[in-house]
Amino acid sequence: MALMAGLRVPARALLRSGCWLRGAALAGAEAAAGLGAGVRRFGSQRVLVEPDPAAGVAVVKLKSPPVNSLSLELLTELVISLEKLDNDKTFRGIVLTSDLCGVFSAGLDLTELCGRSPAHYAEYWRALQELWLRLYLSGLVSVAAVNGASPAGGCLLCLSCDYRVLADSPSCVIGPNETRLGIVAPFWFKDCMVNTVGHRAAEQALQLGTLFPPAEALRVGLVDQVVPEDQVQSTALAAMARWLAIPDHARQLTKSMMRKPTADRLAKHREADVQSFVSFVSRDSIQKALQTYLEKLKQKG
Numbered sequence: 001m002a003l004m005a006g007l008r009v010p011a012r013a014l015l016r017s018g019c020w021l022r023g024a025a026l027a028g029a030e031a032a033a034g035l036g037a038g039v040r041r042f043g044s045q046r047v048l049v050e051p052d053p054a055a056g057v058a059v060v061k062l063k064s065p066p067v068n069s070l071s072l073e074l075l076t077e078l079v080i081s082l083e084k085l086d087n088d089k090t091f092r093g094i095v096l097t098s099d100l101c102g103v104f105s106a107g108l109d110l111t112e113l114c115g116r117s118p119a120h121y122a123e124y125w126r127a128l129q130e131l132w133l134r135l136y137l138s139g140l141v142s143v144a145a146v147n148g149a150s151p152a153g154g155c156l157l158c159l160s161c162d163y164r165v166l167a168d169s170p171s172c173v174i175g176p177n178e179t180r181l182g183i184v185a186p187f188w189f190k191d192c193m194v195n196t197v198g199h200r201a202a203e204q205a206l207q208l209g210t211l212f213p214p215a216e217a218l219r220v221g222l223v224d225q226v227v228p229e230d231q232v233q234s235t236a237l238a239a240m241a242r243w244l245a246i247p248d249h250a251r252q253l254t255k256s257m258m259r260k261p262t263a264d265r266l267a268k269h270r271e272a273d274v275q276s277f278v279s280f281v282s283r284d285s286i287q288k289a290l291q292t293y294l295e296k297l298k299q300k301g
């Protein structure tokens with residue numbers, strides 16, 4: 001651990017901030033990359049939005065160190081950014097990626113699921129539902145540029161996009177590892193898996209809590225392309241161009257036809273789903289399992 005301004009900052013987070021420094025250096029080259037003069041980045045503390053109005057595309061970067069775990073704050077900020085982009089006619093597509101090195105998203109923030117009140121669990125779960133419904137049904141083309149590990153809730157974020165490009169690195173594992181923590185993916189995560197990889201592959205991956213390395217993720221269809229790490233974003237933007245070649249109204253109606261029945265299963269039973277989560281996560285046995293897992297993670301660090 002390093003001490004900075006009285007805050008305990010993990011050394012790994014400082015290392016990862018090397019990515020941000022690189023990002024800052026790259027900012028000067030934004031014009032060349034398509035961010036012209038007068039085009040401003042926006043967003044919030046944990047979500048950076050890099051707009052390219054000429055292309056109608058915004059790159060949305062998660063930047064909640066050390067591992068982009070989905071805290072209540074990150075969920076809320078992401079929903080707000082997506083809502084803003086969805087409602088702005090300038091934009092037709094988003095690329096969702098991570099501003100951190102080596103991690104796309106560590107999934108649900110386990111500190112939100114441990115030792116909190118039932119009211120907190122309910123608020124947290126509603127925020128997760130909100131994010132999933134918004135991203136899954138967004139009229140924007142969504143391409144996930146998965147430049148790091150993406151377990152469980154991180155995988156759900158990727159599956160909610162229209163297209164996935166994964167970095168070809170052994171650390172870039174992706175998949176539904178919930179059962180390994182002793183917890184269960186919600187039915188809407190299961191539905192997303194089934195819709196993407198088919199029933200048999202989803203059943204195996206969900207039961208075994210499989211984290212797929214890149215080549216395997218491509219083989220089962222969990223991701224659409226695997227490319228060298230430094231080509232993830234450019235490949236995502238090239239894929240975006242192909243999707244944007246299709247007229248929005250036709251693509252959006254088709255997307256809705258494909259996805260609405262799945263989303264409606266949750267939309268019609270949101271409160272029951274919240275109560276089911278709260279009662280599950282409040283069990284002593286689940287609290288113990290989550291605490292043990294978190295402690296192991298911390299010891300590993």
Ligand SMILES: CCCCC/C=C\CCCC/C=C/C(=O)SCCNC(=O)CCNC(=O)[C@H](O)C(C)(C)COP(=O)(O)OP(=O)(O)OC[C@H]1O[C@@H](n2cnc3c(N)ncnc32)[C@H](O)[C@@H]1OP(=O)(O)O
Pocket residue numbers: 010012066067069102103105106107108109110111149151152153154177178181183184185186276277280281294297298299300301
């Ligand atoms: C029947 C009714 C059903 C209702 C539903 C019931 C249950 C709901 C379950 C819902 C589904 C759950 C989905 C989830 O997303 S659960 C979270 C799963 N995520 C993981 O297992 C990932 C754990 N993390 C890792 O594997 C690694 O951290 C990594 C992402 C591969 C990155 O590795 P590395 O770069 O080596 O970083 P560290 O492991 O050293 O971690 C750095 C610090 O970050 C803390 N950390 C990591 N992950 C999380 C997390 N998910 N939440 C909170 N904190 C996390 C880690 O402890 C380190 O902290 P430290 O610096 O203080 O030591």
